[in-house]
Amino acid sequence: MTATPDPAPLRLPVRPELAHEEPYGAPQLDVPVLLNVNENPYRPSDAVVASIASAVADAAVTLNRYPDREFRTLRTALGAYLERESGVGGLDADHLWAANGSNEVMLHLLQAFGGPGRTALSFAPTYSMYPEYARDTNTAWVAGRREEDFTLDVDVAARLIEEVRPAVVLLPSPNNPTGTALPLDTVRRLLDVARTSGPDGAATVLVIDEAYAEFRREGVPSALELLASNPHLAVSRTMSKAFGMAGARVGYLAAAPALVDALRVVRLPYHLSAVTQAVALAALAHTDELMAQVASLRAERDELATWLLEHGLDAVPSDANFVLFGRFRDRHAVWQGLLDAGILVRETGPDGWLRVSVGTPQETAAFKAALVEVLA
Ligand code: PMP
Numbered sequence: 001m002t003a004t005p006d007p008a009p010l011r012l013p014v015r016p017e018l019a020h021e022e023p024y025g026a027p028q029l030d031v032p033v034l035l036n037v038n039e040n041p042y043r044p045s046d047a048v049v050a051s052i053a054s055a056v057a058d059a060a061v062t063l064n065r066y067p068d069r070e071f072r073t074l075r076t077a078l079g080a081y082l083e084r085e086s087g088v089g090g091l092d093a094d095h096l097w098a099a100n101g102s103n104e105v106m107l108h109l110l111q112a113f114g115g116p117g118r119t120a121l122s123f124a125p126t127y128s129m130y131p132e133y134a135r136d137t138n139t140a141w142v143a144g145r146r147e148e149d150f151t152l153d154v155d156v157a158a159r160l161i162e163e164v165r166p167a168v169v170l171l172p173s174p175n176n177p178t179g180t181a182l183p184l185d186t187v188r189r190l191l192d193v194a195r196t197s198g199p200d201g202a203a204t205v206l207v208i209d210e211a212y213a214e215f216r217r218e219g220v221p222s223a224l225e226l227l228a229s230n231p232h233l234a235v236s237r238t239m240s241k242a243f244g245m246a247g248a249r250v251g252y253l254a255a256a257p258a259l260v261d262a263l264r265v266v267r268l269p270y271h272l273s274a275v276t277q278a279v280a281l282a283a284l285a286h287t288d289e290l291m292a293q294v295a296s297l298r299a300e301r302d303e304l305a306t307w308l309l310e311h312g313l314d315a316v317p318s319d320a321n322f323v324l325f326g327r328f329r330d331r332h333a334v335w336q337g338l339l340d341a342g343i344l345v346r347e348t349g350p351d352g353w354l355r356v357s358v359g360t361p362q363e364t365a366a367f368k369a370a371l372v373e374v375l376a
Contacts, residue, residue, distance in 0.1 A: 122144070
């Protein structure tokens with residue numbers, strides 16, 4: 001009797017461009033001081049927790065039903081919040097969109113406007129998820145360069161947009177990991193270029209990712225001001241940072257209704273669960289309280305940047321809740337030294353730099369003490 005030969009091992013038909021990819025994500029380590037993913041260090045108060053619990057209990061009663069697919073109540077509340085925060089009015093439900101984190105909002109943007117034969121563009125160093133949205137939607141990816149000081153040269157950027165003709169440009173302001181905000185004049189100029197720089201003479205969708213906007217310094221405006229005259233502008237925000245709701249996964253954007261309608265086509269049905277909607281609405285009702293810490297986090301950030309400079313280090317001027325600092329010949333050794341002292345920062349950005357999120361005063365003090373030790 002002849003033995004049947006072993007069948008060839010089964011191979012999964014993973015897309016070739018994904019075959020050697022690792023899932024994205026910063027290490028989630030159990031250490032006392034977490035300053036690595038730009039979270040808000042302050043937990044929701046007992047009053048906020050009680051409101052959320054009660055809203056979730058109400059939502060739980062109808063969980064046999066699919067959630068409100070259009071979530072217009074939440075979209076209206078987000079528009080009202082943006083008006084309060086930025087002074088820009090007229091942002092009703094038709095101008096708002098939301099999803100499970102601004103990560104998903106931006107994936108929707110690439111699903112709607114990117115795709116095979118199209119290109120998304122940004123300027124490095126920048127948020128490392130952008131190329132992943134492009135990869136996952138089969139959109140070509142081009143990264144221009146920021147200047148040495150991490151600002152954007154508007155002429156260089158405008159030329160690259162005209163040359164690449166991207167369907168989507170992703171520009172964070174403030175930028176991650178550098179904390180650098182974009183002047184409104186730069187956004188205005190790029191919006192002008194973008195009117196016809198997309199595929200086949202269409203517009204390029206310019207996404208200003210304002211995940212950290214609430215932390216911007218006095219006098220730095222929001223790109224929301226430019227929405228009324230620019231149907232190809234999308235301003236993305238999140239409840240993960242200033243609101244301290246990273247665990248709830250709620251991101252959103254404001255744009256012209258036609259742009260929002262394009263996102264409604266690509267979203268999965270019922271993508272925003274009834275629980276998520278309830279949590280977001282309950283949190284928005286406590287805006288004042290949740291945002292109370294933003295001013296102190298801003299002050300803490302400025303103080304931290306000054307401290308780093310006074311200690312002979314470089315610190316990039318920041319409009320966000322983190323500071324990029326350096327420069328180290330062996331940044332990994334510094335990162336490891338801090339971790340050994342129970343402090344987790346992020347090894348990201350150009351070589352030689354590390355990024356630290358602004359924590360509570362106690363956490364910042366622990367970070368400073370550990371850094372002094374590590375560099376001694
Ligand atoms: N944009 C930028 C620039 C970010 O840094 C982050 C998170 N680190 C996000 C978007 C996504 O945040 P979320 O999905 O939590 O809204």
